[in-house]
Amino acid sequence: MIIKVHKVCIVGGGNISNTRHIPALKKTGRADVVGVIGISEKHILRTLENNNKIKNSCVFEDIDQLSKLGWLNEVDSVVIGTPPRDHFKMARTCLELDKHVLLEKPFTMNTGEAETLIELAKSKNKVLAVMHNFQYANNFIKLEKLVKEGVIGEVYSFNEIQYSNKTRRLPVWYNELPLGLFYDEAPHFIYLLQKLGGEIEIQNVFRHADPDPERNTPVLLNVNLKAGGIPANIFINFNSPVCEWLFIVSGSTKLAIYDLFRDILITIPNDGLHLAKNVLSNSLHTTIKHWMGNITNGFRVLTGNLLYGQDRVMHLYFDMIDQHIDVPEINGYSGWKNVRLLNEIAHLTTLT
Numbered sequence: 001m002i003i004k005v006h007k008v009c010i011v012g013g014g015n016i017s018n019t020r021h022i023p024a025l026k027k028t029g030r031a032d033v034v035g036v037i038g039i040s041e042k043h044i045l046r047t048l049e050n051n052n053k054i055k056n057s058c059v060f061e062d063i064d065q066l067s068k069l070g071w072l073n074e075v076d077s078v079v080i081g082t083p084p085r086d087h088f089k090m091a092r093t094c095l096e097l098d099k100h101v102l103l104e105k106p107f108t109m110n111t112g113e114a115e116t117l118i119e120l121a122k123s124k125n126k127v128l129a130v131m132h133n134f135q136y137a138n139n140f141i142k143l144e145k146l147v148k149e150g151v152i153g154e155v156y157s158f159n160e161i162q163y164s165n166k167t168r169r170l171p172v173w174y175n176e177l178p179l180g181l182f183y184d185e186a187p188h189f190i191y192l193l194q195k196l197g198g199e200i201e202i203q204n205v206f207r208h209a210d211p212d213p214e215r216n217t218p219v220l221l222n223v224n225l226k227a228g229g230i231p232a233n234i235f236i237n238f239n240s241p242v243c244e245w246l247f248i249v250s251g252s253t254k255l256a257i258y259d260l261f262r263d264i265l266i267t268i269p270n271d272g273l274h275l276a277k278n279v280l281s282n283s284l285h286t287t288i289k290h291w292m293g294n295i296t297n298g299f300r301v302l303t304g305n306l307l308y309g310q311d312r313v314m315h316l317y318f319d320m321i322d323q324h325i326d327v328p329e330i331n332g333y334s335g336w337k338n339v340r341l342l343n344e345i346a347h348l349t350t351l352t
Contacts, residue, residue: 012081013043024310107335114336130335136309139265152251158232163240180217198228205348264293
């Protein structure tokens with residue numbers, strides 16, 4: 001079978017472009033990254049140094065410059081990894097230049113921007129997709145299978161927990177967003193809930209604001225909601241000494257814990273009467289599973305193959321282009337739904 005190789009331009013050239021987008025594109029075997037563009041000369045030079053096969057680049061101050069780039073004419077697809085506030089204008093320009101567009105999450109800053117992009121892509125007959133990648137990570141796929149096949153029993157609830165150390169490597173622009181870091185990272189929690197539970201209904205939101213008025217990111221944020229009618233909770237501590245990120249499914253027969261940072265899945269049997277033997281057995285089981293996952297994915301990190309599902313998103317994106325199919329989990333409408341819920345949460349925090 002002949003595989004079409006797409007001419008791709010990377011937009012941004014920052015950390016996410018270099019550590020996720022470009023490696024994922026290369027892994028598909030369906031992309032030739034022919035150029036990189038952005039507003040940061042430092043980012044562009046670093047991308048070129050890391051990828052000596054990229055022959056074209058442009059550092060621009062005015063987005064209208066892009067229409068004058070001759071080499072951009074050979075590009076059919078762009079992958080945008082700019083700060084979220086630039087997503088809309090960058091995606092709109094690329095669609096107007098007749099390029100297929102894959103946007104990093106969060107899709108846009110509001111639903112109006114999302115709707116404009118969706119309509120523009122439709123009028124141009126171009127694919128517009130969003131990087132909702134963790135649903136395609138190796139062990140989240142296993143979790144989804146366990147839920148669908150009833151292995152964990154009846155699903156009682158979902159809990160999504162994040163502890164975030166504010167001294168870890170973070171994008172310089174996150175404080176510009178509504179609720180700061182929340183707006184950049186919570187899209188993952190939202191689409192994963194939709195994937196396993198269904199449509200989301202937000203019930204209430206509570207935050208502990210940071211005492212520093214210059215920081216948009218709260219100290220604590222708690223969101224109670226339902227996903228497909230199943231009770232769910234998102235709890236985030238943005239002022240923690242450690243970083244952990246978990247998606248927990250409580251079933252009648254098993255507790256399933258998906259570790260997003262490590263792409264590890266641990267299932268723990270129902271401990272019944274919670275006797276000493278149950279506690280010790282589950283402790284041993286959990287410890288072994290944790291270290292087995294660390295060893296397996298540690299090797300993937302060393303070999304550059306721990307991509308958290310981004311390679312699968314790239315494949316689906318190219319399938320959407322080549323086969324003229326729709327993939328609801330990553331299409332523009334999924335981006336719109338995600339943004340709507342992000343903004344609803346942000347709005348509700350102003351009322352508490």
